[in-house]
Amino acid sequence: MPARLFLSSGDLVADRRFDFARDLQLRGDLAAAADLFLQAAELAPGFVSAWFTLGEVREQLGERDAAIEAFRKAQAADPEDRHGASLRLMLLGAAQLSAMPQAYVRALFDQYAPKFEAALINDLGYRGPALLFKAVLAARHAARKPAFFKRAIDLGCGTGLAASAFASEVDHFIGIDLSPGMIEKARATGLYARLEVAEMVEALRGKPDAGADLVLAADAMVYLSDLAPLLCEATRVLAAGGLLAFTVETHGGDGVILGEGLRYAHGADYVRASIADAGLTLSRLKELSTRTENNEPVPGLVVVAEKS
Ligand SMILES: C[S@@+](CC[C@H](N)C(=O)[O-])C[C@H]1O[C@@H](n2cnc3c(N)ncnc32)[C@H](O)[C@@H]1O
Numbered sequence: 329m330p331a332r333l334f335l336s337s338g339d340l341v342a343d344r345r346f347d348f349a350r351d352l353q354l355r356g357d358l359a360a361a362a363d364l365f366l367q368a369a370e371l372a373p374g375f376v377s378a379w380f381t382l383g384e385v386r387e388q389l390g391e392r393d394a395a396i397e398a399f400r401k402a403q404a405a406d407p408e409d410r411h412g413a414s415l416r417l418m419l420l421g422a423a424q425l426s427a428m429p430q431a432y433v434r435a436l437f438d439q440y441a442p443k444f445e446a447a448l449i450n451d452l453g454y455r456g457p458a459l460l461f462k463a464v465l466a467a468r469h470a471a472r473k474p475a476f477f478k479r480a481i482d483l484g485c486g487t488g489l490a491a492s493a494f495a496s497e498v499d500h501f502i503g504i505d506l507s508p509g510m511i512e513k514a515r516a517t518g519l520y521a522r523l524e525v526a527e528m529v530e531a532l533r534g535k536p537d538a539g540a541d542l543v544l545a546a547d548a549m550v551y552l553s554d555l556a557p558l559l560c561e562a563t564r565v566l567a568a569g570g571l572l573a574f575t576v577e578t579h580g581g582d583g584v585i586l587g588e589g590l591r592y593a594h595g596a597d598y599v600r601a602s603i604a605d606a607g608l609t610l611s612r613l614k615e616l617s618t619r620t621e622n623n624e625p626v627p628g629l630v631v632v633a634e635k636s
Pocket of ligand 1: 457488489504546
């Protein structure tokens with residue numbers, strides 16, 4: 329996992345108290361840590377990292393209501409919500425399922441970028457791009473069409489692993505990602521004709537009709553709760569016969585949930601219905617896991633849809 333985000337309060341004494349509290353937390357003295365985090369937050373009421381970590385510690389102590397109160401203070405102290413307090417409130421059942429804060433995703437992946445590939449491939453056995461490539465080849469083979477794409481867009485491109493898997497079959501790749509740190513890594517691959525630091529749905533809105541033959545999203549839609557806006561824009565941007573290929577995490581129930589790992593999981597029926605609503609034709613939907621966590625394959629879907 330990336331290093332923890334720390335946002336200084338700007339007050340040396342409060343920051344130092346936070347450090348002491350963190351030591352206590354790491355040593356397992358949670359009650360004393362909670363006390364010190366609260367002191368730090370009261371010294372500097374806008375100290376978002378103290379409120380957020382206090383929320384986490386109170387959760388570890390089983391103090392749900394007090395944790396909710398601390399996460400709400402963290403949210404109020406940082407309306408951009410770089411720590412993702414709103415996600416913790418969703419998990420605690422204290423807020424409705426809603427979109428992930430962009431500032432949280434950007435901060436997370438900017439911190440993650442330097443060790444992203446090693447962590448994902450070595451620690452989590454990540455195989456999303458390879459599974460997606462296989463699925464696209466199979467869909468093209470079944471449709472008796474060549475698996476070559478002149479213009480492709482890689483949504484949530486990260487460091488460029490999906491472009492690398494598809495490099496031999498794509499002429500011109502555009503990569504889009506919220507995180508400048510990930511985009512810098514992608515730039516270093518030399519695989520992209522163009523890279524954009526942008527939110528994926530907003531970036532697609534700026535693209536012309538029928539300007540792409542392939543739209544990819546490898547392990548990126550797990551950061552979107554509602555898939556409809558993205559699928560609608562992808563459909564508009566695809567040329568007739570073009571493909572949208574993506575992976576998601578999934579769950580046995582209906583609709584969309586936020587998992588413990590702070591990634592959304594989309595039910596298979598929800599994905600099928602969203603694709604149909606967007607006017608795409610489903611080519612393939614396979615239950616396949618793209619990563620392993622705690623020695624367990626995380627349930628996932630690999631999906632290919634075509635614009636007719
Ligand atoms: C788990 S990484 C996957 C990266 C790459 N596609 C791969 O397969 O290795 C998810 C990426 O999606 C990006 N991301 C998440 N939500 C996004 C959004 N709404 N718009 C653009 N990028 C987003 C993150 O910044 C991150 O780089």
